[in-house]
Amino acid sequence: MTEHEVNEIIQLISNKIEQLRAESSLKNQQSESALNATEKDATTGGYAFRYSHTDTDAEILNRDRKKEHFQLSRTLEWLKGDQPGNCVACSCPVTFERLKSKPTSRLCNACAQYINGDK
DSSP states (O other), rough: OOHHHHHHHHHHHHHHHHHHHHHHHHHHHHHHHHHHHHHHHHHSSSSSTTTHHHHHHHHHHHHHHHHHHHHHHHHHHHHSSSTTTBOOTTOOOOOOHHHOOOTOOSSHHHHHHHHHOOO
């Protein structure tokens, strides 16, 4: 992978991390609004738990975002390391196309197919 391609993937990952941060921030604001609305409902005699059905979905989504953020950050460190773009299993180059389509991958095509059944 060329230096230009590595930099393009680094920019792609950095943008995705920023997007995840923005989504998490927005979700936190929405959760606070829902909590405030729920507290107001409780004081007026309404049902305080009307948002509870979304809590599980929100927690799952938040956990998925954290996992993706961790994987992207780890890949970013790998790309900025001593051997950027080399497979962590066999040290062969990971193709630019693979990283562009799956930015969290740190395995070459052969190792990914062998280990995960990926293409």
